[in-house]
Amino acid sequence: MVQLADEDIATREVLSWKGLHLFHFMGSSCSQKTRIFLNLKGIPWESHMLNLGASENFGAYYLGINPRGLVPCLIIDGEVHIESNDIMTLLDERYPEPKLIPAGREGEMDKLLHHEDDLHLDVRTITFRFTQPRGQAPRSEEALAKYRAGGTGTVLGIEDAKKQREIDFWERIARDGITDEAIQVSAGKFRAALDDLDATLAGNDYLLGEDLSVLDIAWFIYTNRLKLCGYPVARLHPNVVTWFQGLYGRGEFVREIPMDPKIQALIDENHRAQEAAGQTLELVAGL
């Protein structure tokens, strides 16, 4: 679990904050996941919203809290925790009711959540081409300069390779765009993962068996995002759709994935243009 070390944190005021605070963004998949978890637990928390589109996460204040510059970030009684799956795992220990990581299956869950997290840049790759257009450089050179320079740059006292991985990602997109090949690779990984989930869900109500767990929350969010991008979930993974719809019917889930009608209109327009050009996710990825 990633609880930041004192030396990682430059914005010192958070060290004296009491209670539970979450830095997040409405449309961020990892934030959505964490908020659903908090809803299911009924844990009260204070919201600190950042606008990723405006690169507020690359400002000195936030990089002083999370040197990685990503959301979500949890402050709990002055402790700073990053990484959504670690945040949920920590809170499941501290607030055990209802248990969302079944006792005795912690190691298995850890592996499954690592696999889910490994797909994060893949979901971002697909999102940035198949939702609303964001231009060739979704994070400007000016914003990236702030990102490079801001914060301590360390996690647990060690220079953070994950920050560099993020910078490489944004620089690559600005240079090459999101290529068909990148989409094929990322969509292929999701197809394989969803095939596995579909097989599991043929005989189970939830991904770990009979009870709802953190894994369902995580994959609900990915499934929602892929659907939004035009991934043919219903055609390729029918059991996933049935499971998704069951969760979608629950307030704790659906209220964390609201869609601004203006953004939806931009996505629809983008999809119409992509259809006319034979460039939908289905066609590009050969799904």
Ligand SMILES: N[C@@H](CCC(=O)N[C@@H](CS)C(=O)NCC(=O)O)C(=O)O
């Ligand atoms: N592994 C991290 C991934 C966090 C992450 O990449 N968050 C995205 C939003 S979903 C973010 O902060 N992106 C920064 C940006 O778009 O500028 C986690 O699970 O917390």
